[in-house]
Each structure stands twice: as structure tokens, then as C-alpha cells.
Amino acid sequence: MCGIVGLFLKDSGLYPQLGALLAPMLIGMEERGPDSAGIAVYRNGVPEGAVKMTLFHADPDFDWQALVHRLKKDLGTAAEGEVRATHFVMMAQIAAEVLRPWLARAYPEVRVMGLGERIELFKEKGLPSEVVERFRLAEMGGSHAVGHTRMATESAVTTEHSHPFSTGLDLCLVHNGSLSNHNRLRARLARRGIAFQTDNDTEVAAGYFTYRLREGDSLDQALEAGLSDLDGFYTFAIGTKDGFAVLRDSFACKPAVLAETEAWVAMASEYRSIAHLPGAREARIWEPEPARIYTWTRPAAA
Amino acid sequence: MITLDLQDSSTREINRRLHQLAPDTNETAWRIANPKGAHSLAVGLTLPISVEVDGHVGYYCAGMNKEARITVKGHAGQGLAENIMSGTVRVTGNASQAAAASGHGGLVVIEGDASSRCGISMKGVDIVVGGSVGHMSAFMAQAGHLVVCGDAGPDLGDSIYEAVIYLRGKAASLGSDCVEKEMTEEHRKTLAALLKRAQIDADPAAFRRYGSARQLYNFKIDNVGSY
Structure with missing residues (x-):
């Protein structure tokens, strides 16, 4: 199952509240993923x-x-x-x-x-509410963040197997779903110098995007290539130094909701993780289309 | 109107309250406040009461509905009005995957867009979508009508049986065994009646009709009455 969330703040006035806004999003997905939880927060460059x-x-x-x-x-x-x-x-x-x-x-x-x-990444076994408390998420400011609550299906429940996975500078990925060609892809990427720490499928997706970006792809190009090279079910939320992206496979079996206001963009597996955000009720709310790349980028720092 | 507030009560308490109504109840107008994406609201209702949900709902809202008129003032998550038997379910915003899946009867109106698999395996329900529908809508649809005022995603009506699709916009592609069919005066009348029931303003003359080519399953003309 698993739950994923992402929050990208457009209004820099909200930056100090990033963690406080994200914490209920993650806790809202506790039923979808009680095994472990993790967050990646982009802050304090x-x-x-x-x-x-x-x-x-x-x-x-x-x-x-x-x-x-x-x-x-x-x-x-x-x-x-x-x-x-x-x-x-x-x-x-x-x-x-x-x-x-x-x-x-x-x-x-x-x-x-x-x-x-800019990335800071925390993940640990246990209920999302405990993990949020342990890492004092609510006090963290920042520009954007992704989070994951895991119900493990394909590899062990350990801190190392928890999401987000980060394999490259400032890049991280959370995943709801399962990949079916990760073993072959891991071997291919390992030969090209991408290092993996676990046997987890999602880490391979993170490694794949790291590889594509290293080879000169833009984030959009890397995600586009992922649509044909990654086989399986996925809704991904991806964080980069200054950007945030959402991608679903072409069957789109794994749930996702996007909501956007003037002040923020939020993504979650279910709307109940978004409902508490300021202005959520009046936000533009839609289900991201299958095989369509959604990205948001922070304006270049002045 | 009696208000049930999710701020003070659980989903289970609210649903139980609605289930416990007697058939001859005077309490026929209800409002559910603060849904905030809660799942399984107003499911399994069996009486002709009206329920207005004030906000966005989660999964499986209004499932298995019989007789009740349920309006969601907002967006709905996946599995809206799943297996609806009768009555009316209306959503003023968008609906996620598998809206009205397997519905046997009644009317489901989605004023915004519906995402993938809208009306999957529908068995007699009428669905009217003010916007567009996602991929594989009306997959294996057996009976009833799917009216789409916008466009349809890929593989519309894949493996369709005897359900009828009316589409005003374009289909990205038609699924296996789904073909365009002639739009006769009789179909325009049926469509006009559906749009009227749904209170959706659209010109029936602007729609095309799609249905089964009947090459994929053993269609027997003797059984036409059972659809």
C-alpha cells in the first residue's frame, strides 16, 4: 500500500512552517504505511x-x-x-x-x-506519528519536502529500506507501488557507477533518475525516459534541490491527488492528508493524469 | 436539515445514524459537515432521504446507494457510488478512479471530470459527466448509459457489452470491440432525458454514440431484453 506526500511552497512566507504543515500530511497517511516513515526536507542551503x-x-x-x-x-x-x-x-x-x-x-x-x-533526509522504522516526533519535523522550515509512510511488500522493514531514497546530490524519491524490472536495471546502473545500498526496488528508480541527470538530462527528460525504462506500478514524488515532481505510470493504479493554490502545491495518496493545509478547500484539486510529468521549480535564489 | 459533523462524530457513527432511520422517518434532510477527505461516507443508505456532504470526500463515498439522493459539494476520491442500486449521487467537483463501478441502477452525476475507469463494469446505472473521463472508462460495461460532455481517455469502452456511451468530445482511442454507432432520433431523445435528469446543460445533437461491435462476446438477440 504505502502513502506518499509532497509539499512545495510557492509563498516563501510559509517557509518557516514547512515542517509543521508536512507533519499532519505524513501522519494522515499512517493507515497506509505503519511500518516506517521518512521525510526529505529542502532547507538551509x-x-x-x-x-x-x-x-x-x-x-x-x-x-x-x-x-x-x-x-x-x-x-x-x-x-x-x-x-x-x-x-x-x-x-x-x-x-x-x-x-x-x-x-x-x-x-x-x-x-x-x-x-x-539543501537536502536533509530522515527515515526510521515505526509509526509515522512517532517518526515525526523523533525527528522534530514540525520545527523544520524549508522550501519543499517529500514524505513516505511504508507498508512493506517487497523487501525488509529496516531503516535502510525505508523511503525516501537518495542516490544523487539533492535528489530523492518516494514511491507507492512496486517495480518489476529493478534487478536487471540495478545491475545495468551499477555497471555505470551508480552505488546502491539495499535490494529495494525504489532505490533503483532513484538511482535511475540520478544516472539520467548525471548524463545531462533535465528532470523532465529523465522522467520521460523513466516512463519507458521503469516497468511496474508507481506513483512517484520526487524532490530536487529546487524542484518537485510527480509522475504516475501509464496504468495509474496507485492513487494520487494534487492540489494547488497561489501559496503551495501539495501531493498526497489521499486528500485527507491535504485537507488541513491553509485554503485547501478552495484549492484547484485534481488527479494527476497517467504518464504525465508534473514539475514545479523554485525561482532562482536572488 | 439535520447536521452531522465529522468534527464531533466518527464516520461509523454518522453512517450508523443514517442506517438506523425507519422507513417512514420524517428526518429526510441531512447534511454532513467537515468531511475533510474521509472515506466511506454515506454508504449503504436504503431510504429516499437527501444527504448533502459539505466538502471534499475520500474513497467509496455513497457506495451501494439505494433510493437516497446524495450530493457532494466538492471533489470525491476513488470508488464514488460503487455498486449503486438506485437513487442519485451528485458530485459538484471531480471524481477519482472507478466512479459508479459496477452500478446496477440509479443516476450518478459528476459535474467536473472523472478519472480512469469511470463506469467500469456498470450494470444498469446511468452516469453523466459534465467534464472528461480518464482511460478505460466503461470497461466491460454491461448495461446503462455513460454520458461524457468532454473528452474520453484511451481505450474507451474496452470489451463493452450492451451499455451505451454518449460522448460529446473526442476519445483518445476506443477499446477493443467498442465502435461508433448511428445516433438516431430515439437515441437523441434518450440522451436528452438523461441530461435533463442530470441537470446538465448540453445539446444532445452534439454527441456521438458508442457501443459494442458484439464481436468479442456471444451476443444472442434473444437476450437483448435482459440488458
Whole structure:
């Protein structure tokens, strides 16, 4: 089953409320996905040349400050960050290509959940309402976010198998449905240098879009190509550094509602996750058409 | 008008209240406030009461309806008026997938658009859509009428039996065994009556008729009366 939600704010005056608006959206989808939940929030961009990384360690008492100290000692890079439950959002003036191999060597048990300039990604087993509470979602501001509540059908219930999946810089994906050609596609993408952390089907879709974008596709082109290369059932909500997209397969069996006002665009598996948003009743509300790409982009930062 | 508010009562309490009405009840006008996308509202009603739902509803609203006149002032999620037996269900906005699926009788009016599989396996219900319908509408439709004032998505009327489709706009494609048929005076009359019942203002002369080529199933003329 699963539930997916996305919220893209057009009115920057609402940015401080992003998390507070998103939290009820996610909790509204609890019945559709009680196994785990996750969110990706786009906020607080780092300066050029710096990187923002969301890290996960299974031990909630893991000493993140020790990691920051060791980074300084090993690479001479100063970092700062913020702990949210089992996750640590770290910002450092360093290239991702340098930071990542260091992390894999020094802390092989630490997982990279999200990586880029604006993305912060949190996911965990448990009821969405608990997950929202644990990560203090309601206090997070930002421009846009996607979220997922999972009812697992095709791979294990672990934090790693939870959505959103992020395989490229600032790109992440939540999925309702199941893909049928993910094994072959994973092998193909792995040969082209896309790294996967799990055997989950959705991670392959995220990897696929990362690959297409890396090869020079625009987001629209990548999604268009996905319509023919991804086989299975899906409604996707996708976040990029400055954009938000929704895509359904051509059969469109998996539910989706879009709602748009002057101030925001919201997507959810069911309208009840949108009903609480300001002006929802008067919003333009429609069901996204099958095999049609819907995208919204933030105006370039001044 | 008696108001039931989802702010104070659960869906189950509201539906139970409506189910417990006696056949000779005087309480015939109801309003449901604050639906906020709740599922399964006003399902299984069996009396000729009127129910107005004030806002957008979730899945399976007005399912299995008998006799009741249900109006949703807003949009409806999937499975609207599923298996409707009689009565009227009206939505002032759009409806999601499989509206009036498997409906046996009555009238379903969607003033906006309906998405995919509208009238799938319909068995006698009349459906009037003010806007357009999505793909595979009237799939395996057995009896009744589907009137579409806008356009139809791909594979309209796939594997259709004896249901009749009236379409004013264009079909992206016709499904297997669905063909355009002649629009006679009799059909225009039927259509005019359907539009009138639905209170939808459209000129019957602007519609085309579609139905089964009867190549895909064993049509026997002796059975024509049972549709």
C-alpha cells in the first residue's frame, strides 16, 4: 500500500512552517504505511563548495562530535551539525567526492542518507506519528519536502529500506507501488557507477533518475525516459534541490491527488492528508493524469 | 436539515445514524459537515432521504446507494457510488478512479471530470459527466448509459457489452470491440432525458454514440431484453 506526500511552497512566507504543515500530511497517511516513515526536507542551503550530509547510525547514543573531531584531524576540515535522533545533519566545507570515501573508511557503519546542498533526509522504522516526533519535523522550515509512510511488500522493514531514497546530490524519491524490472536495471546502473545500498526496488528508480541527470538530462527528460525504462506500478514524488515532481505510470493504479493554490502545491495518496493545509478547500484539486510529468521549480535564489 | 459533523462524530457513527432511520422517518434532510477527505461516507443508505456532504470526500463515498439522493459539494476520491442500486449521487467537483463501478441502477452525476475507469463494469446505472473521463472508462460495461460532455481517455469502452456511451468530445482511442454507432432520433431523445435528469446543460445533437461491435462476446438477440 504505502502513502506518499509532497509539499512545495510557492509563498516563501510559509517557509518557516514547512515542517509543521508536512507533519499532519505524513501522519494522515499512517493507515497506509505503519511500518516506517521518512521525510526529505529542502532547507538551509550550504555555501558554494560546501556540502550537507545526513548521516545515520543505528546507535542513538553514537558520538557524532567524535566524528567531527576526527574529520578535522584527518582532513583538516571543520564541520558542524545537528543531531536529530539517530541522524546527524553535517555541514562541511569540503567536496562530497572527498568526504564520502573518508567516511566509508573511517566509519563504515555510518550510512549516508542524503547528500547535497539543501537536502536533509530522515527515515526510521515505526509509526509515522512517532517518526515525526523523533525527528522534530514540525520545527523544520524549508522550501519543499517529500514524505513516505511504508507498508512493506517487497523487501525488509529496516531503516535502510525505508523511503525516501537518495542516490544523487539533492535528489530523492518516494514511491507507492512496486517495480518489476529493478534487478536487471540495478545491475545495468551499477555497471555505470551508480552505488546502491539495499535490494529495494525504489532505490533503483532513484538511482535511475540520478544516472539520467548525471548524463545531462533535465528532470523532465529523465522522467520521460523513466516512463519507458521503469516497468511496474508507481506513483512517484520526487524532490530536487529546487524542484518537485510527480509522475504516475501509464496504468495509474496507485492513487494520487494534487492540489494547488497561489501559496503551495501539495501531493498526497489521499486528500485527507491535504485537507488541513491553509485554503485547501478552495484549492484547484485534481488527479494527476497517467504518464504525465508534473514539475514545479523554485525561482532562482536572488 | 439535520447536521452531522465529522468534527464531533466518527464516520461509523454518522453512517450508523443514517442506517438506523425507519422507513417512514420524517428526518429526510441531512447534511454532513467537515468531511475533510474521509472515506466511506454515506454508504449503504436504503431510504429516499437527501444527504448533502459539505466538502471534499475520500474513497467509496455513497457506495451501494439505494433510493437516497446524495450530493457532494466538492471533489470525491476513488470508488464514488460503487455498486449503486438506485437513487442519485451528485458530485459538484471531480471524481477519482472507478466512479459508479459496477452500478446496477440509479443516476450518478459528476459535474467536473472523472478519472480512469469511470463506469467500469456498470450494470444498469446511468452516469453523466459534465467534464472528461480518464482511460478505460466503461470497461466491460454491461448495461446503462455513460454520458461524457468532454473528452474520453484511451481505450474507451474496452470489451463493452450492451451499455451505451454518449460522448460529446473526442476519445483518445476506443477499446477493443467498442465502435461508433448511428445516433438516431430515439437515441437523441434518450440522451436528452438523461441530461435533463442530470441537470446538465448540453445539446444532445452534439454527441456521438458508442457501443459494442458484439464481436468479442456471444451476443444472442434473444437476450437483448435482459440488458
